[in-house]
Amino acid sequence: MIALGCDHGGWELKEAVKKYLDEKGIQYEDFGCFNTESVDYPVYGKKVAEAIVEKKAEKGLLFCGTGLGMMLCANKYPGVRAICASDIFSVEFSRMHNNANVLTLGGRVMGPGLAIKLVDTFIHTEFEGGRHAKRVEMYDKII
Numbered sequence: 001m002i003a004l005g006c007d008h009g010g011w012e013l014k015e016a017v018k019k020y021l022d023e024k025g026i027q028y029e030d031f032g033c034f035n036t037e038s039v040d041y042p043v044y045g046k047k048v049a050e051a052i053v054e055k056k057a058e059k060g061l062l063f064c065g066t067g068l069g070m071m072l073c074a075n076k077y078p079g080v081r082a083i084c085a086s087d088i089f090s091v092e093f094s095r096m097h098n099n100a101n102v103l104t105l106g107g108r109v110m111g112p113g114l115a116i117k118l119v120d121t122f123i124h125t126e127f128e129g130g131r132h133a134k135r136v137e138m139y140d141k142i143i
């Protein structure tokens, strides 16, 4: 299951990504927000991060204006490895080498076309393990 969350700055992009997930039959839970009324992004970043920590979700997608506030919030939670990226190469390697489990995107940075490509790459790229597993373990121990 993929946990979704956004603030008002990311709501529209989240809706576009939800449409893609629906079309592909990919399961998700939407933790809000549910419209463009101004809200505080840490509230929704926390909900998605907690879903990852509690193992209710394998991955998370967070959307705000820049993607940055959500990334900062999510990374406060041990076990969450959130990246904010707007290129395919970074997203691909964040999965292969860093075992990233949360992707944060900026609704004021990109349109749905790029966002969906990034999400698709994030969801379908596997962690390589091997020498990277030790490094991720080391990273996860830093609190």
Ligand code: RB5
Residues within 6 Å of the ligand: 007, 008, 009, 010, 041, 064, 065, 066, 067, 068, 069, 070
């Ligand atoms: C809200 O205006 C904006 O600050 C928020 O969406 C996000 O970009 C924060 O990082």
